Amino acid sequence: MKRIIFLIYICLFIFNWGKAWSLIEVDITRGNLNPLPLAVSPLSVDQNSKEKFKDLLKLEDIGTEISKVVENNLRQSGLFNPLDPKAFLQKPDIAHVKPRFEDWALIKAQALITGEVKIVDEKLRVEFRLWDVLAGKEIMALAFTTVSENWRRVGHIITDKVYQRLTGEKGYFDTRIIYVAEEGLKTSRIKKLAIMDQDGFNTKYLTLGNELVLTPRFNPTNQMVTYLSYFKNLPRVYLLDIETGIQEVVGDFPGMTFAPRFSPDGKKIIMSFAKDGNSDIYTMDLESREVEKITNHPSIDTSPSYSPDGKYICFNSDRSGYQQIYVMRSDGSKVKRISFGNGLYGTPVWSPRGDLIAFTKLHKGKFYIGVMRTDGTGERLLTENYYQEAPSWSPNGRVLIFYRETKSDSAGKGFSAKLWSIDLTGYNERMVKTETDASDPSWSSLLTD
Amino acid sequence: MSLNKIFRNTLLVFFASILLSACAVKTTGKMQGDVYTGKDTVEYLASGVPDRVFFATNETVLTTASRETLRKQASWLRKNSKINVVLEGHADERGTREYNLALGERRANAAKDYLMTYGISGNRISVISYGKERPVDSGSNPLAWSKNRRSVTVKAN
Numbered sequence: 001m002k003r004i005i006f007l008i009y010i011c012l013f014i015f016n017w018g019k020a021w022s023l024i025e026v027d028i029t030r031g032n033l034n035p036l037p038l039a040v041s042p043l044s045v046d047q048n049s050k051e052k053f054k055d056l057l058k059l060e061d062i063g064t065e066i067s068k069v070v071e072n073n074l075r076q077s078g079l080f081n082p083l084d085p086k087a088f089l090q091k092p093d094i095a096h097v098k099p100r101f102e103d104w105a106l107i108k109a110q111a112l113i114t115g116e117v118k119i120v121d122e123k124l125r126v127e128f129r130l131w132d133v134l135a136g137k138e139i140m141a142l143a144f145t146t147v148s149e150n151w152r153r154v155g156h157i158i159t160d161k162v163y164q165r166l167t168g169e170k171g172y173f174d175t176r177i178i179y180v181a182e183e184g185l186k187t188s189r190i191k192k193l194a195i196m197d198q199d200g201f202n203t204k205y206l207t208l209g210n211e212l213v214l215t216p217r218f219n220p221t222n223q224m225v226t227y228l229s230y231f232k233n234l235p236r237v238y239l240l241d242i243e244t245g246i247q248e249v250v251g252d253f254p255g256m257t258f259a260p261r262f263s264p265d266g267k268k269i270i271m272s273f274a275k276d277g278n279s280d281i282y283t284m285d286l287e288s289r290e291v292e293k294i295t296n297h298p299s300i301d302t303s304p305s306y307s308p309d310g311k312y313i314c315f316n317s318d319r320s321g322y323q324q325i326y327v328m329r330s331d332g333s334k335v336k337r338i339s340f341g342n343g344l345y346g347t348p349v350w351s352p353r354g355d356l357i358a359f360t361k362l363h364k365g366k367f368y369i370g371v372m373r374t375d376g377t378g379e380r381l382l383t384e385n386y387y388q389e390a391p392s393w394s395p396n397g398r399v400l401i402f403y404r405e406t407k408s409d410s411a412g413k414g415f416s417a418k419l420w421s422i423d424l425t426g427y428n429e430r431m432v433k434t435e436t437d438a439s440d441p442s443w444s445s446l447l448t449d
Numbered sequence: 450m451s452l453n454k455i456f457r458n459t460l461l462v463f464f465a466s467i468l469l470s471a472c473a474v475k476t477t478g479k480m481q482g483d484v485y486t487g488k489d490t491v492e493y494l495a496s497g498v499p500d501r502v503f504f505a506t507n508e509t510v511l512t513t514a515s516r517e518t519l520r521k522q523a524s525w526l527r528k529n530s531k532i533n534v535v536l537e538g539h540a541d542e543r544g545t546r547e548y549n550l551a552l553g554e555r556r557a558n559a560a561k562d563y564l565m566t567y568g569i570s571g572n573r574i575s576v577i578s579y580g581k582e583r584p585v586d587s588g589s590n591p592l593a594w595s596k597n598r599r600s601v602t603v604k605a606n
Binding site: 185186187188189212214215228233234235255256258259272274276277278279300302303316318322323344346347360362365386387389390405407408409410411412414415439440 | 507509542543544545546547548550551552554555557558559562576577578582583584585586587588589593
């Protein structure tokens with residue numbers, strides 16, 4: 001896939017950025033049962049720009065389309081309730097300059113997003129404002145320019161800015177998901193690497209499905225992916241450069257390597273290597289190619305994940321007799337079991353905020369996605385189902401994406417694999433739209449920060 | 450070893466076997482405990498030489514029946530010394546993907562070790578794990594899962 005060079009010029013006025021104390025504030029630490037009602041006014045477009053965008057992008061009205069992206073993002077977050085545009089009384093161009101707050105208050109909007117799109121030097125230039133309707137003032141204004149094919153990303157960036165201004169935390173909308181697209185019979189499933197925007201658009205397939213591929217994960221800059229491929233029937237960890245499409249095998253191991261992830265600085269890959277019935281955790285430095293053995297135990301050690309500061313590793317081991325979660329220093333010392341609840345624990349993954357570990361738990365025939373503190377205390381199960389596993393964190397550590405499979409009969413009827421997301425609060429569980437069946441999702445970091 | 454010790458060990462084994470037969474191993478149709486004992490999915494490397502062995506949930510221990518199957522495979526491999534094999538280890542769908550890859554590898558290696566103790570050179574055996582990726586039975590029920598927890602010996606040439 002060709003990586004789009006993204007130019008963002010945060011050029012214009014940044015009024016009151018971070019300074020304005022408004023009345024509206026969204027609490028994201030609790031399950032939000034009363035999402036904030038707000039209005040996303042369609043962005044206004046002058047006639048000339050409208051025609052040009054129509055030629056370029058085949059979109060009837062780019063202003064409306066971008067506002068739909070924003071509206072959908074905000075709704076999916078579960079924290080906001082975008083109001084129906086049919087109820088809007090003010091025209092987009094006038095609202096953007098001088099909103100009549102009484103009109104917006106009348107439809108119960110507490111915040112208002114307005115904006116303007118135009119074409120400048122063959123590029124898309126957008127300007128948007130966030131208004132506090134009750135206080136009757138502007139609380140944020142931003143403008144930027146990009147290539148017009150990036151129009152959906154414009155919507156995502158606007159959402160990130162609004163989310164950050166209203167919740168006090170960074171957003172997660174201008175991001176991508178890499179996952180495994182699945183097709184065919186359960187007994188001979190065809191699997192491809194796929195990448196899409198966080199909202200399910202712009203899906204691209206990175207492999208053809210000739211060989212089985214599993215567990216893709218981004219590097220910190222989102223340009224590389226590490227994953228497991230059964231190329232030539234030799235299951236090995238691979239590295240893929242998304243921009244060039246070049247793939248290479250990681251290391252020269254005389255057996256299966258699997259469960260790869262990048263270190264937080266992107267310089268190493270950590271993974272399992274299985275030999276003679278024993279799986280241990282290894283790292284390989286991508287520059288020096290130096291391989292280091294991190295665990296040395298006759299049990300299965302797998303699913304390693306670094307803490308964001310790179311000092312610790314959580315992993316999955318059955319050294320106690322059953323699958324449990326362990327934490328150790330990144331050199332392999334000071335191994336400590338942290339999961340002690342009933343059942344089996346797997347797929348630990350360290351939160352980008354550093355304070356929590358998400359996991360899969362199997363107990364009495366049910367699968368759970370949960371979180372615990374890094375010392376194992378404070379276990380909270382967020383969702384229960386017949387089968388689900390492999391959580392991956394949104395870059396702000398507020399949302400988890402994972403996959404879920406349904407039951408099937410012996411002919412495979414009834415089977416499906418889908419991506420789902422849930423808030424850390426345990427609320428706002430949603431299916432994430434994908435073109436095909438899907439599994440093994442991994443969330444990128446913010447593309448523009 | 451002193452007589453006394455032998456006596457004690459025999460007693461221990463005796464009690465252990467009583468205990469085992471009392472608590473576990475309920476045979477229901479095609480399963481013993483939760484190990485598959487049927488023939489539905491079994492193929493044959495040669496007449497009377499089944500190609501696969503089955504495992505209990507989360508286990509890599511070879512059952513008595515599995516060991517018998519592997520001894521048959523070993524004797525067939527001794528007679529056909531030009532044939533190499535791949536042992537394909539599998540897990541059922543009731544586990545996390547990454548752990549199941551390791552589990553499948555461990556199961557195939559349990560079978561490999563047994564073949565090697567019966568005189569088959571490790572050079573003739575390679576091992577691959579498919580984890581839960583290649584079930585033989587798509588069903589979401591204990592019988593289907595028991596068929597899928599397996600190590601299959603496949604001719605490599």
